Amino acid sequence: METAAKTYTLTDLGNSLKSVIEKKYTGRYWVVAEINKLNYYPHSGHAYPELVEKKDGKIVAQFRGQMWKNDFDVANNTFLELLNEPIRDGIKVLMLVKVVFDGMYGLSLQIKAIDPKYSLGDLEAEKNLTLAKLKKEGVFESNKRKTLPLVPKRLAVISVESSKGYADFLQILAQSGENYHFELRLFPSILQGEQAVTGIQQQLREIAKIPHEFDAVAIIRGGGGDVGLSCYNNYELSRAVATFPLPVLTGIGHATNLTVTELVAHTNAITPTKLAELLLQHFRRFDDELARAKEKIRALTEKILRENEQRIDVNRKSLIAATKLFTTRLLVQLQRQSETFKAVTSRHLQRNSGSLHELKMKMHFATEKTIENQRGKLEKYGGTVAEKSVRKLEMQQQELTHLERTVAVLHPRSVLxxxxxxxxxxxxxxxxxxxxxxxxxxxxxxxxxxxxxxxxxxxxxxxx
Structure with a gap:
């Protein structure tokens, strides 16, 4: 007769496993794992994280974790103090655990503590890896090389309408007292935590469809302290900002080390308020340059008018002096020719006294002819000089009149x-x-x- 095989209930098997595990794993152990999903329940304050180990992107080990409210609160507060980050999905942690087995829920790791220093190093490593990849790809400085317009007035703003930082940004622009006009369009997105990575990237893609409608993009976050900023070290988000077709301006609002997104952005300001002030500075600089240009044009116009007036006066005086000199020289020349003619005539009369009457008549006619010829030359030269002088003066006067009319038309009084x-x-x-x-x-x-x-x-x- 065969002996019947011994049977066990699930409870028996579970109790046996529990007994073996409690005898074998009597202490607490430091274990490294990634929190694949936190599974935090605010109502109870407990968390039941999915703990995984990955190799080449694939999960090679997986355990269920449990963390009671008191232990979770202590660990989470420590994270916030040291990392400025809460315990969240996707973070790698070093945990102090106790191996437990329950007949209803099976094997799990009860988390008693988490060392934030290990995670801090992991987050810093992620930041450094992102920086290295962007520099290797040659895109780290790409957005900084984009040209920001002299007056960047058309802004695509990625923020949350209820954000304090966004409200501060708008207030500074509105209360500048200089009547500068900005054209802002809000593209709402979550601004911290893991969801910010996909949210901001999605809005960047939307803006990239209509880049001609904007001068720049502003990512504005404020009022949340330094918590949840590790998302701005994410490679995909940082690369999207670095390679964006428009200049990206950041005002994320924190005072610690800059994130990769801020480092690759065209312009970074420590707060939304500072970013608004930077934009106003662009407008003021343009105003100053415009005022200097207007003053330069006014001064140049006055200088041209003065120089033309002086040139006309000099030319007028020169023409008058030249005319007088020319006339004087002609008169002197005529006088000399007349005296020479008289002397020659006198000598000729002395030698030819017999033909006195004939010579007298010839002298009379010759003298009249010479005087008439010289008078004609004098009138001709005098008329030419006078005509040229008048024509030159008229041209200079027309130029001066044209300049005066141009200045008068541009004068504000003429506009009125x-x-x-x-x-x-x-x-x-x-x-x-x-x-x-x-x-x-x-x-x-x-x-x-x-x-x-x-x-x-x-x-x-x-x-x-």
Missing amino acids: QRGFALIRGNGKIITSAKKLKSGQELEIELFDGTVQTKLIEKNENEAR
């Missing part, structure tokens, strides 16, 4: 004479109806005086 007016509010020139409020007191400057008035109603036209 043509029916235009300057409107001022609180001492500043108003250029847009959007800046006016009903009931606001205004000053209107016309050609012949100013008018004080009050705005009753405004109608805004669509922007052209």
Whole structure:
């Protein structure tokens, strides 16, 4: 008769395994693993992470973990203090664990503590690896080489509408007091943690479809302290920023070491407020350059007018002096010829006294002819000199008149004479109806005086 095989219940088998494990694994062990999924439950405060080991991107070992509320809170607070990061999915950790077995839930690792220093080194290694890859690919400086317009007014903003940093950014731009106009379009995205990587990349792809509509991209995050910034060391996100077709400006809002995304961006500011101030500086610089150009044009115009007036005066005096000198020389020459003729005639008369009457007549006619010829020459030369002098003076006068008319047309008073007016509010020139409020007191400057008035109603036209 065969002996019946001994049978066991699941409970028996489970208790046996539990007994063996408790006898074999009596202590606590430091184990390295990656948190594939944290499985944190805020209601209870417990976490049940999936712990994995990967090789060449494939999972080669996997355990279920458990971490009670008190242990999790201590470890998470330590992470925040040292790493500025919470315990999260995808992070590699060094854990102090106890091996436990439960008949209902099977084998698991009960996590008693996590060493944040190990994870800090791992995060730093990730940052260094990202930097090395971008430099090896030759794209680390790509975005910095993009040209930012002199007046970057059209901005695609990646942020959260409710973000304090975004609100600060808008406030600084609006309260500059210089009436600069920015065209902003918000592309909302999560700005910290692992979801920020995919969110920001998605919005960059959307902006890249319409790059002609923007001067630059601004990534703005603020109000969250330094927590959750490791996502900005992610290779894919950093590369997307480095190779983006438009200049990328960052105002992520933290005071610690720069992330890779900030390092590869065209311009980085420590806070959204600082970024807004940098943009305003671009506008102010352009204003200053424009004012200098206007002053240079004014000074150059005045210089040209002065030089032309001086040149005309010099030419006029030179022409007058030359005419007088030429006339004087002709008169002297005529006088000498006349005296010479008289002397020759006298000698001839003395030698030929018999033909006195004949010579007298010849002398009379010759003298009259000579005088007439010389008078004709004098009139001819004098007329030519006078005509050229008048023509030269007329040309110079026409040039001066043209310059005077050009300056007069450009003068603000001429613009007002043509029916235009300057409107001022609180001492500043108003250029847009959007800046006016009903009931606001205004000053209107016309050609012949100013008018004080009050705005009753405004109608805004669509922007052209």
